[in-house]
Amino acid sequence: MNFKKTFFYFIKPILGGLCIAIIILYGATFSKSLATLLNNNQVASYSKAVNKAAPAVVNIYSQQYVDSSIDNKQHLQPIGLGSGIIVDEMGYIMTNYHVVAQADQILIALQDGRLFNAEVVGTDIITDLAVLQIEGSNLPVIPQNTDYTPQVGDIVLAIGNPYNLGQTITQGIISATGRNGMSSSGRQDFLQTDATINEGNSGGALINSRGELVGINTSEFYTNTQNLSNGISFAIPYQLSQRIMKNIIQDGRVIRGSLGLVAEKLDPLLARLWGLKAQNSIIIKAVNKDGPADNAGVEANDILLKIGDKPVVSLITAMDSVAEIKPGSETTLTLLRKGKEIQLSVIVGELTSINNTVN
Numbered sequence: 001m002n003f004k005k006t007f008f009y010f011i012k013p014i015l016g017g018l019c020i021a022i023i024i025l026y027g028a029t030f031s032k033s034l035a036t037l038l039n040n041n042q043v044a045s046y047s048k049a050v051n052k053a054a055p056a057v058v059n060i061y062s063q064q065y066v067d068s069s070i071d072n073k074q075h076l077q078p079i080g081l082g083s084g085i086i087v088d089e090m091g092y093i094m095t096n097y098h099v100v101a102q103a104d105q106i107l108i109a110l111q112d113g114r115l116f117n118a119e120v121v122g123t124d125i126i127t128d129l130a131v132l133q134i135e136g137s138n139l140p141v142i143p144q145n146t147d148y149t150p151q152v153g154d155i156v157l158a159i160g161n162p163y164n165l166g167q168t169i170t171q172g173i174i175s176a177t178g179r180n181g182m183s184s185s186g187r188q189d190f191l192q193t194d195a196t197i198n199e200g201n202s203g204g205a206l207i208n209s210r211g212e213l214v215g216i217n218t219s220e221f222y223t224n225t226q227n228l229s230n231g232i233s234f235a236i237p238y239q240l241s242q243r244i245m246k247n248i249i250q251d252g253r254v255i256r257g258s259l260g261l262v263a264e265k266l267d268p269l270l271a272r273l274w275g276l277k278a279q280n281s282i283i284i285k286a287v288n289k290d291g292p293a294d295n296a297g298v299e300a301n302d303i304l305l306k307i308g309d310k311p312v313v314s315l316i317t318a319m320d321s322v323a324e325i326k327p328g329s330e331t332t333l334t335l336l337r338k339g340k341e342i343q344l345s346v347i348v349g350e351l352t353s354i355n356n357t358v359n
Contacts, residue, residue: 046157050169052211055111055140056086057204059161060095062103076105083160083204085142093132094241095203096218097123100130108134111167122248128218129241131248142205145212150174150191158195158217160204170196189316190234191215197233206235213238257325258351260291261298265315274336282315296346306334
């Protein structure tokens with residue numbers, strides 16, 4: 001018997017045994033996985049996500065001083081109900097401006113039974129956001145992920161205190177993103193969801209299946225006088241709320257740049273005539289007299305192509321680009337006027353009014 005035959009004589013059984021062992025192990029693992037899937041005791045649940053996020057969602061009770069006809073004194077009376085989100089261990093709470101707009105006193109109730117008086121750090125009417133603060137130890141903070149980008153079809157859960165029933169969870173999906181025609185200012189780039197939002201849910205959390213903050217629940221969409229919901233609700237995106245919160249904490253308010261002009265999306269037929277993509281072009285409809293744009297020589301019917309070095313992608317991005325420029329700074333506008341591209345230097349002013357415009 002030569003060496004080659006001797007080698008295969010001993011090795012072949014070993015290899016065969018290993019193959020059989022792998023098959024047995026794989027079969028056992030597969031059977032275990034199959035048994036788990038078929039086990040009727042296992043249920044799909046978002047309880048882990050809720051347990052992470054829900055403790056940081058608070059109930060907000062707004063009270064206002066009213067004159068009493070009994071003793072001619074002023075007494076605090078409840079005037080509003082809403083929800084809020086603890087977003088920082090320093091006790092900062094995000095909610096909607098309309099939840100606390102008329103309040104003389106704001107009470108915050110945590111899910112662990114603690115009750116606090118809240119101070120208003122600042123508000124922003126344009127985005128309907130407010131930042132409150134409470135002083136306490138071991139405050140729960142909602143999970144946040146700045147890298148998460150909401151996608152249509154993502155499962156979401158709305159957490160709040162509808163009708164003061166107590167904390168309630170409703171479930172849905174993200175139905176659409178970038179809804180910006182739902183407010184007077186046009187500056188909220190809303191998330192649309194079919195998770196139910198009712199009175200008391202405003203200012204509460206919209207979370208994903210990992211328990212991370214996706215947005216701040218704002219309103220339900222109604223189409224009739226009976227206030228019957230059609231499964232359409234809106235939330236302010238987390239990224240926008242974070243920018244607003246940082247500005248409010250830093251400056252006590254949101255400081256936005258302004259050009260002093262009114263613009264709208266360019267009509268597709270006009271865009272084609274000028275050889276432009278309609279979705280990337282906006283046309284200036286009016287210029288405020290003696291405003292920054294007027295002083296720079298901008299005219300009605302100019303087509304805005306760039307703000308600084310940023311191409312105009314949409315009306316909402318143009319508004320954001322202008323808002324982010326510090327008032328008093330100089331920037332360059334690239335315009336198309338009567339078929340010719342021109343550039344104008346403009347000194348940016350400060351936004352003081354609410355319009356669905358570039359400003």
